[in-house]
Amino acid sequence: MKGEKQSDTLSVNVGPMRLRNPTMLASGILGISQDIFERLYNNNIGAIVTKSISVDPMKGYANPTIVPLGNKTYLNAVGLSNPGVFAFSHEIMRNKFVPIVVSLVGSSEKDFPKMISFLDSLNVIGYEINLSCPHVSKMGMEIGDDPEMVSLIIRTIKRHTRKPISVKIGIGSMDVVEISRVAVESGADMITAINTVRAMKIDVQSMIPVLSNVIGGLSGKAIKPIGIRCVYEISKVLNVPVIGCGGVSSWEDVVEYMIAGASAVQIGSILGNSDDTFFNRITSGLKRYLARKGIKNIGEIVGLAHRY
Amino acid sequence: MKGEKQSDTLSVNVGPMRLRNPTMLASGILGISQDIFERLYNNNIGAIVTKSISVDPMKGYANPTIVPLGNKTYLNAVGLSNPGVFAFSHEIMRNKFVPIVVSLVGSSEKDFPKMISFLDSLNVIGYEINLSCPHVSKMGMEIGDDPEMVSLIIRTIKRHTRKPISVKIGIGSMDVVEISRVAVESGADMITAINTVRAMKIDVQSMIPVLSNVIGGLSGKAIKPIGIRCVYEISKVLNVPVIGCGGVSSWEDVVEYMIAGASAVQIGSILGNSDDTFFNRITSGLKRYLARKGIKNIGEIVGLAHRY
């Protein structure tokens, strides 16, 4: 798959998924509305990953849930608020042309077949399993740090769907390569790395932690070098397509992730600083870069850093 | 210790160490020259932590070893280069007035008594044990992620010195609270959190990882919210003085770390962006803040965020 030639400069194969370009919406960003998905797709995004969906609706935490820290860096503890799989399956029921990956979150392996039964017949190209939300107990990182639970969840999901699944990992208390290995050995088709990194902000004047949940996840520019490292480490060791995520804000960042080993790249918080031309600017930047280097298809740069 | 009143506004007790103000030099920053230590002390720093010293001299990695990433954020893989304990004990032999904490690094528990035998009779106020360098195998994080090794090293050190020791932890593949707990139960007097975070940077034009070691550690502004979170988590759960470190560049950052639970705060990479007035600006900022809040001694703000 790596380096495989394509007719089109930017089209990529991400495991069994074929995308017109390597950009994807990161989960939790603008991720609950079919109308918004269509707008983003019309604005040239490669694919959508939805907000993480749970069996039942979740209200999430009180605000502040999202705190800009400056320099394209953000802290959030949304608390996985989502409309639940029932309402969400209605949301995307009329999806015709958008390549949608549904992000799923659950507190036990039993949650996942329930959700898949609602979603599997819809126009959905795959699932991303969120095992790495750093600030919701019993649903995120606590599961991602438990290899047996990870394995059980993935094996259960694979028995209930033939669609490709990516497992989203984060900086928890297990080595990223080890937890990815567990995921792949249990049947994951792809790995998404990384989720936000556990972090915190205190307002010094009021002496109060700003997030209502006190602790949240760091995203944006600050975590890019960490994400690049994780993608490099995982893709160098494991024979699995990796989807890069964390701090992408320019076409150069997309290239950096792909050279590190990512087959596609998710874009999240930066969308708060961008407009409808964002993905066009990314794709034309990528095309110019490839032309300058004389590269026919962007897949050829995937993992070039593994030489070092 | 927390909240204990002091005659002087900024003086703090950090476990058994008493400092004139809560600022300390982070290990590895300008950390090999007694002349520089004296200059920093004359410029009003509270204490010095030296470069991590090993039994034998270490050349470290080839350059580039330090890569500025912009916005006060840095990536480094110096490779623990240091002159070795013999040369270094000569370096600080004539130390009269600088409160020096020597950072120690080793590849087995046997290394530490050797180094202590050179250092313990010198004018040194304590040791910091670096178990968290994220990019040197067999010396850094690999040890920090092994609770039995951590415990063995600390118990060994405690048998060979009566000086206070701090254990420096990082974001590895063990939970920061758990590894701190192991350290404290093994006899550590203090915890320093955090070291740099494993990260990487690829130059997209040449498609080459910039650090000669490929992977290094992220420091500076980008990691501050992660450091704040770690200090909060550790100090909230464990009854041990915590020394905050990571991304401090202003007096507000010092305050944020202390409210999170730090008894003192180390300052590292930002010194690349500062001049001789830096610590005076920090201490006068702190004094103004305390005056405005009507606080007599800075120790009173330590851990105020634990209310939440």
Add this chain to the structure above:
Amino acid sequence: MPIDIDLMRLARISETVMETSSVKTLVFKDRLGSKASAGQFLMVWIPRIEEIPMSVMVSRREGHAAVTVKKHGKGTTALFEMDVGDFIGLRGPYGNRFTISTEFTNVLLIGGGTGLVPLLRLAVNITRLNIRCTLIIGARTKDEVIFEEYARKFLSDGKGKVIVTTDDGSYGLKGTASDGMVKTIGEERYDCVYTCGPEIMMKKIFEISKEQSLPVQASLERYMKCGIGICGSCCIDRWLVCRDGTVFDSNQLSRMKEFGMAFRDKDGQKLQYK
């Protein structure tokens, strides 16, 4: 150094004004807020309680901004109970703004409740351009009429006029704000209708305007978490109210299936307006 409007800043409340028994204006020093355009909002942090979007109110004091809050749930009640000397956190101002064409000669502003806040800011700008301006203040009952005195003062001297409507007829015209609208557009020719308030009211106004081919600009509200186009919670059809709005024009409004019909709850579920 340029100031990052996204970084939360603390502001000390320097003055409060009780507008009604459940509506209060809080004034505070905030240079960025003082320069906000009509239609923009601030994300207001009530420490440890909530962070909520609030339209920026005009403040007579240089370098100061204000918000006018109506007691509602947890967040607005806590804000309402704040007093001089208390601190709030601020981000923003965010969002787009009402636009005014210099070719306009007479415009109609229709507000309900705290929806009047952005319209007052707008009215100030409009009168500065020597455009005549009629402001309809809609309320359920006499006690809930706000800003009337203030509006009458600066819409005097031929600059414009103020019409008050109450649902129960206890003051001014009996009827809704849209009833007031029907009456005044029968009497005068307007170039544009600006509105902010309960969505059902705005929907009605939009429909009346459509029949009359009157252009409308409406400032909408949706549940907001980030205020900066990240979370998606404020979406209405394909638009984000925080980023593409809060102000939408007739063209956009007519393409919205959800306007006046449906909104999303805190968890993102779509609910119908009753």
Add this chain to the structure above:
Amino acid sequence: MPIDIDLMRLARISETVMETSSVKTLVFKDRLGSKASAGQFLMVWIPRIEEIPMSVMVSRREGHAAVTVKKHGKGTTALFEMDVGDFIGLRGPYGNRFTISTEFTNVLLIGGGTGLVPLLRLAVNITRLNIRCTLIIGARTKDEVIFEEYARKFLSDGKGKVIVTTDDGSYGLKGTASDGMVKTIGEERYDCVYTCGPEIMMKKIFEISKEQSLPVQASLERYMKCGIGICGSCCIDRWLVCRDGTVFDSNQLSRMKEFGMAFRDKDGQKLQYK
């Protein structure tokens, strides 16, 4: 957007000049480098091989900078072997600069080897201020004399003069650069001595100057990793060469115990000059 000099930028070598069999000048487009002051240096990345400090050489081409490298170890050899079209990475320029007083009328510049690089930049500035300037070019032997032609050209027309010394007498004055210095200060009165080159040479020059009460500015070299005052590897006594230097004046030099005596190795061990 302001350009961050710390962020590594790639530059393509556009021209090379062989100065001697082991010294080569590489020219590349780099706006920041082209504006460097005399005494400043760039951190030059030779991808996958090394990153090393290099003084910024004058370049005649607008918007271009250059470095002149002497083949030495791994890094300098790789750089020396680079050709037109190859890419290097750049950070900086870093460090302070030589200072010139407008009251000076005649100054002496003494350089050895690639230490001439910052002095050429300085000489250009000095002659622009209509200050006379004598440049001593020190070399071990005739083949190692660099920049003579270039220097003679722009120090002509009464702007100054060039003295070449060779240790073996194969060209110019026989002797070291400091021998040349002794001779010329016997003949002319200088207001200041500027020097860059082997430290033993600079130490000698400093001592001669001290006897004559001549102020000195010397550009020093130490092992550098970061170039920006973080790592401490470049320290000499209480100073950091990358940040407090590279240029130090007589006052500082006289307070240094390590100047001409000791330097630190890659691991930070202090070694004595032989």
